[in-house]
Amino acid sequence: MLLAVAGLKDDELKQRTRRLADGKWGGFSPAERLAFGFAYKLSRKPADVTDADVDAVVAAFGPERAVDLIWYVGWVNYMTRIADAFQLPLERENVFARPPAKKP
């Protein structure tokens, strides 16, 4: 749903999800592939993240965007712990979309 909220149309969303799901991440830019692999490692085995891993992200993204990525990966790990613990159902409608404006 979040990719739809980000502005992808249905066919774009399906195509991107397929490419994300295969784990090879073909068709993405090198920087995005780097970010996805880093997000994977930081989530799965944070203690194994090396200086070289972080240096590579900083080289491609700059220090500020590298910190943004680290922070955001942490953020998703927070959100998923809540969702997993309580098995929260996914909303069927786009709950992030603005409700239609009321007619005067």
Place this chain on the structure above:
Amino acid sequence: MNLVLLLAFPGIGPPAERFPAAPDAEVWKALPRRDPDLPAWARSLVRPLPRTTAAMLDLDHTQRVLNPLGPALAAKVRWVVFDTLGIAYGKVVAEADLRRAGVREADIKALAGEPDDLPADERRLLAFARKLTKAGYSITDGEVEALVKQLGVPRTVALVHTVAYANFQARVFAGLGLKPVKGESPAAAEITWDPQKLAKVPAPARKPWDEVLAAEVPGKAFIKPDWEPIPFEELEKSLEEQSDRKARIPVPDLGPQGGGSGRIVWSRVGMGYQPALTAAWFAASRTHGAEARMDPVYENSVFWVVTRTNDCFY
């Protein structure tokens, strides 16, 4: 006339004449204060994310000092999460909090021992914290039901938010490369910000997104996931099943006060049962969003990768 009254009743008159009140600025100049020591993560984050760092310091105080579990149990939960993930810096901070809360050294050591060494009422909670950290997807209905029976729903939600917070911190600490420094574990401080001045603190400009997309990356830098491939159709089915699930705890109705959050199940659970922990988390999230301004498609692709990594189909 006034002069006559003052002469007739010398007790009447502005006290300022006898004991002149100083303006606040002069008072603070005369009474030196000490700024609280800051944690290493705040010192590393303040340049790229100044306002987020302020919101995180508030969040940290809420989680460590005001936590409905109490500071000692909250620190034990965080310690267990950091231990599960091998984050030495986080363990040292949690241990310092435990000592500040008056927890005995033997009880701190017991955290690293066998489950039977732990107090009976904490065994289930701490085992749950480990499991939610390592394999949250495998938590069962029965495990949550047992926790709710022991703690009640609001404290169970507080426990889960505490586990979640430590999981967030673990990634930040690891990403920043923080190592424990002996004797350097400041207490979480309650800080009063000047909201108007803080709102004007600028975050530094980010590298232009076009340049990021065009960046060359050496082949050895790529990290490949060990996922088993999942056909797209199977993913869609999992999402469909998740939509049909019933939450393990009642999802509160926030009513008109809930605003936009009232439509989001995640927010309803957090704000309904633990508004202080959730509001502090939302404040940090919103501030980070405003400062980082990540490309939304890239951002949500990272979200997808992390949820897939954690086998969480939320």
